[in-house]
Amino acid sequence: MELNFNIVINNLPLFWQATQITLKIAVLAFAFALLIAFIVGVLRSYNIPAIFKLLLSAYVEIFRGTPLLIQLFFIYYGLPSVGIIMDAFTAAVIGLALNGGAYMSESVRASILSVSKGQEEAAYSLGYSKLEAIWHIILPQAFRVAIPPLMNGFSSMLKETSLVSVISITELTRTGNLIYSRTLKPFEVYLALGLFYFIMTFSVVLLAKQIELKEKRWTL
Amino acid sequence: MDVINNLIEIKEIYKSFGDQPVLRGVSLTISAGEILGVIGASGSGKSTLIRCINGLEDIQSGEIIVKGQYMTNRRNSREARKTIGMVFQNFNLFPHFTVLENITNPCRVVKKMNSKNAEIMARTLLQKVKLEDKMYQYPGTLSGGEKQRVAIARALAMEPEIILFDEPTSALDPELAFEVFDTIKLLAEDGLAMVIVSHQIGFIKNLAHRIIFIDDGRISCLGTPEYILNNNNNARLQDFLIRLRENI
Numbered sequence: 001m002e003l004n005f006n007i008v009i010n011n012l013p014l015f016w017q018a019t020q021i022t023l024k025i026a027v028l029a030f031a032f033a034l035l036i037a038f039i040v041g042v043l044r045s046y047n048i049p050a051i052f053k054l055l056l057s058a059y060v061e062i063f064r065g066t067p068l069l070i071q072l073f074f075i076y077y078g079l080p081s082v083g084i085i086m087d088a089f090t091a092a093v094i095g096l097a098l099n100g101g102a103y104m105s106e107s108v109r110a111s112i113l114s115v116s117k118g119q120e121e122a123a124y125s126l127g128y129s130k131l132e133a134i135w136h137i138i139l140p141q142a143f144r145v146a147i148p149p150l151m152n153g154f155s156s157m158l159k160e161t162s163l164v165s166v167i168s169i170t171e172l173t174r175t176g177n178l179i180y181s182r183t184l185k186p187f188e189v190y191l192a193l194g195l196f197y198f199i200m201t202f203s204v205v206l207l208a209k210q211i212e213l214k215e216k217r218w219t220l
Numbered sequence: 221m222d223v224i225n226n227l228i229e230i231k232e233i234y235k236s237f238g239d240q241p242v243l244r245g246v247s248l249t250i251s252a253g254e255i256l257g258v259i260g261a262s263g264s265g266k267s268t269l270i271r272c273i274n275g276l277e278d279i280q281s282g283e284i285i286v287k288g289q290y291m292t293n294r295r296n297s298r299e300a301r302k303t304i305g306m307v308f309q310n311f312n313l314f315p316h317f318t319v320l321e322n323i324t325n326p327c328r329v330v331k332k333m334n335s336k337n338a339e340i341m342a343r344t345l346l347q348k349v350k351l352e353d354k355m356y357q358y359p360g361t362l363s364g365g366e367k368q369r370v371a372i373a374r375a376l377a378m379e380p381e382i383i384l385f386d387e388p389t390s391a392l393d394p395e396l397a398f399e400v401f402d403t404i405k406l407l408a409e410d411g412l413a414m415v416i417v418s419h420q421i422g423f424i425k426n427l428a429h430r431i432i433f434i435d436d437g438r439i440s441c442l443g444t445p446e447y448i449l450n451n452n453n454n455a456r457l458q459d460f461l462i463r464l465r466e467n468i
Binding site for chain 1: 276298302305306310314315316329358360375
């Protein structure tokens with residue numbers, strides 16, 4: 001068997017197109033997931049009515065307790081049965097965002113709980129309202145603690161986009177599959193796919209390091 | 221007349237943590253400009269008392285009246301806190317802000333000052349506590365004594381009529397405690413009312429107008445420093461003072 005990496009090189013334009021779709025899904029889904037994680041994580045850290053608390057923890061537990069693949073199938077193939085129809089791209093972004101949001105909300109919550117009680121008390125004693133204390137004092141400190149797990153979340157999300165290939169989105173993984181079935185060169189194709197994903201996730205790691213470095217300007 | 225002079229009135233307050241009573245009927249008035257020392261063994265309820273005064277702890281019964289206003293709910297407590305400053309044992313500076321921002325942020329957020337005025341205010345106060353050369357540093361780089369002086373400056377920025385000190389030097393080495401004492405003395409010269417919870421009897425006796433001895437959740441003895449330290453017949457207080465002196 002002879003290896004032929006020209007297959008990869010000849011298909012670079014196709015791979016590049018597919019990578020852009022993967023990135024688009026990942027970035028969009030991450031943005032929504034962050035928003036969800038922020039809202040759910042903050043709400044679950046403070047005293048809110050029991051019914052909301054129950055609903056939010058149900059959301060978190062259900063999305064963490066079931067496979068993403070099933071969630072995607074359910075959103076794309078299942079929901080049309082009850083009249084909710086959307087295109088594959090939308091379904092992919094919603095599925096990834098809801099799933100990632102559930103995981104990341106726990107990181108947000110943990111980071112808020114890591115800020116010492118004395119910080120809140122100092123803010124109150126100066127006359128800050130609850131919201132002012134959360135916004136100016138608690139969240140900025142929680143942010144630093146949350147960066148590594150949240151960037152991890154982004155990295156996971158980038159890799160999990162490969163699952164959306166099953167709802168017929170021609171992103172990177174599906175493009176690889178198509179090229180493989182056309183060329184019958186699995187070694188070259190999947191090695192290249194792995195490399196492309198690695199380049200993306202490693203860039204995220206480097207970016208995370210930059211942000212962490214910037215936040216290191218203060219210590220406790 | 222009395223009502224006007226009384227900055228803070230505390231009437232028969234009870235406070236418990238779960239089924240553990242901490243304050244069992246404490247009544248006290250503090251007038252404008254008064255310096256009140258609070259002494260007592262660990263766990264006697266001294267810290268809880270001053271935390272109740274500015275609403276950091278809820279009370280089970282009793283009344284707290286700040287400048288004639290009953291503190292009954294969160295909104296009232298917030299109003300009262302604008303009159304009352306607080307300095308904590310563990311400083312509780314905001315570590316993500318520089319020394320300057322620790323003062324300018326509350327000025328902007330709570331007092332709605334513009335950035336320029338907030339900075340003028342902060343610089344003036346940092347000069348007062350002799351830390352203007354550290355204003356662009358983060359609290360993490362300061363010594364304990366410096367941190368506490370910034371915390372005092374921060375409390376002053378809210379222009380309170382009284383400051384509550386919750387064991388302000390307990391977390392400090394003795395030589396750093398002195399610089400904090402010196403700062404507190406400056407405030408006393410300005411006529412600011414203060415409640416100082418401390419084990420440093422030597423410091424309190426020179427500064428306080430009155431001292432209360434808290435024992436087992438009650439005010440067991442109240443009087444001038446001279447009375448408290450030398451002329452009382454309170455056996456529990458004498459025991460406490462002897463133990464305190466032995467430790468020094």
